[in-house]
Every structure is written in structure tokens, then in C-alpha cells.
Amino acid sequence: MTNTALITGASRGLGLALARSLAEAGWDLVLTARGRDDLDRVAAELGATAIAGDVTDPAHVERLSLAVPELDLLVNNASDLGVTPLPPLASYSLEAFxxxxxxxxxxxLALVQATLPALRRRSGAVVNVTSDAATGAYPGWGGYGATKAALEQLSNVLAAEEPGLAVWWVDPGEMNTRMLADAVGEQEAAGATDPAKVAAALRDLVTSRPAGGRVSLQ
Structure with missing residues (x-):
């Protein structure tokens, strides 16, 4: 039986690297991202299903859930950095937050709720991509870090409430991605880890299926 994964934010960065890694291992993939053209190119490369859209749109979440009546792996990778240059909390726009x-x-959380029946049918797994900004006090990273801290606690409780699933909240470390470049500049980001290396470690995690919990890949 072929495994099926749904990956958000799959048109670039870690999402793209993980999609390529899982495709090499023979997984069926349903991929989503906001940029239709980039996503379609990735789907054509990997023989995957592309469903472009915004994960904050409830109608899009419903479309994704209908595309995966049975699901082995949900990867909540899509993320936003927020305001740049990264501001201190004292001046952080509350609307932007x-x-x-x-x-x-x-x-x-909405995508987890929508796909839980499909995940339960396959005793599947959930990967919520987080950050060391969830636990570290880094000036300028308060807005982003607070959202990742909230995602970690949601993951922690989900793991307790859904013992039949494997739930991991994964800190991939600094990667050479557009998001990191937006935060720290292209020169510094260029020295960070290749997302493909992180994706390989993440695939190993999913394959070995250890107990759920917080995982740091670097």
C-alpha cells in the first residue's frame, strides 16, 4: 500500500525538499502553496497532485481534506515570518500579529481538524514545523516565536489527545531559505544548512516513527 502525504508550503524551501525526498521513496503526494505556477512546476516534476491556495482560507482547507480520504502524513510546513525588518515587541503591529x-x-490546527478522520484511518502522523524561536529569547523574533510556541503547545496536546497518531513538532534549525534571507539577509542565510539535508533527516524520522514529541534536526 502506497503512503500518502499532504505537505503545505511545498513550492520552495523545506516543503519542496521534503516533497522531493518522499517522492524518491515512492510516496503519493498532495502539495499546496499559494503560488500556483511554482507549485504546478513542482507537481509536474514529482508526479504529485497540486492544489494551490491559502491555508488560512477555510474553503481551501476543505478542498485539501477532500483530496486525502486516507492520509499517512500531514506536514504543516507553510509559515509566515511576519513584519520585516523584524521589529521589537514594543512596536509590533497588533493587526500584523x-x-x-x-x-x-x-x-x-484547522488542517489537523479537517484531516483527522483520514489520519485516524491510517494511524498516521503529523509533523508541525516549528523553530528555535519558540523557545529562545531572540530580539526581533518575538512575534514569529510566539506563534511557533503556540504551535508547539497545540502539538503537545494533540499528541496526548490522539495516541493512535504520531505527532512531532520539529525544529529544523537554520536553513538556507528565502524566509531566513528575509530575516537576516542573503549573505548570512547562504551559510545555513541546505533544506535537502534537513528533509532527509525528516524523512528518516517519519520512516522510523519514534515516539511523538519535540524533535530538533540540527
Whole structure:
């Protein structure tokens, strides 16, 4: 029986690297991201199903859930950095923070809720991609870090409430991605880890299926 994974934010960065890694291992993939053109190119490369859209849109979440009547792996990778340059909390726009919470916390929970029946049928797994900013006090990273801390606690409780599933909240470490470049500059980001290396470690995690919990891949 072929395994099926649903990956958000799959058109670039870690999401793209993980999609490629799982495709090499023979997984069926349903991929989503906001950029239709980039996503379609990735889907054509990997023989995957592409469903472009915004994970904060309830109608899009419903479309994704209908595409996976049985699901082995949900990867909540889509994320937003928020305001850049990264501001201190004293001047962080509350409206911008609400939008960040919508993308980084509410949307992953909505997708978990929508796909739980499919995941339960296959005793599947959930990977929520988090960050060391969830636990570290890094100036400027308060808005983003707070959303990731909330996602970690949602994951922690989900693991307790759904013992039939494997739930991991995964800190991938610094990767050479557009998001990191937006935060720290292209020169510094260029020295970070290749997302493909992190994706390989994440595939090993999913394959070996250890007990759920917080996982740091670097």
C-alpha cells in the first residue's frame, strides 16, 4: 500500500525538499502553496497532485481534506515570518500579529481538524514545523516565536489527545531559505544548512516513527 502525504508550503524551501525526498521513496503526494505556477512546476516534476491556495482560507482547507480520504502524513510546513525588518515587541503591529497567528497557528490546527478522520484511518502522523524561536529569547523574533510556541503547545496536546497518531513538532534549525534571507539577509542565510539535508533527516524520522514529541534536526 502506497503512503500518502499532504505537505503545505511545498513550492520552495523545506516543503519542496521534503516533497522531493518522499517522492524518491515512492510516496503519493498532495502539495499546496499559494503560488500556483511554482507549485504546478513542482507537481509536474514529482508526479504529485497540486492544489494551490491559502491555508488560512477555510474553503481551501476543505478542498485539501477532500483530496486525502486516507492520509499517512500531514506536514504543516507553510509559515509566515511576519513584519520585516523584524521589529521589537514594543512596536509590533497588533493587526500584523493577528495575521501571523492566523497563518502559523490557526491554519495548522484547522488542517489537523479537517484531516483527522483520514489520519485516524491510517494511524498516521503529523509533523508541525516549528523553530528555535519558540523557545529562545531572540530580539526581533518575538512575534514569529510566539506563534511557533503556540504551535508547539497545540502539538503537545494533540499528541496526548490522539495516541493512535504520531505527532512531532520539529525544529529544523537554520536553513538556507528565502524566509531566513528575509530575516537576516542573503549573505548570512547562504551559510545555513541546505533544506535537502534537513528533509532527509525528516524523512528518516517519519520512516522510523519514534515516539511523538519535540524533535530538533540540527
Amino acid at each position: 493577528k495575521l501571523l497567528l492566523e497563518t502559523n497557528v490557526t491554519a495548522p
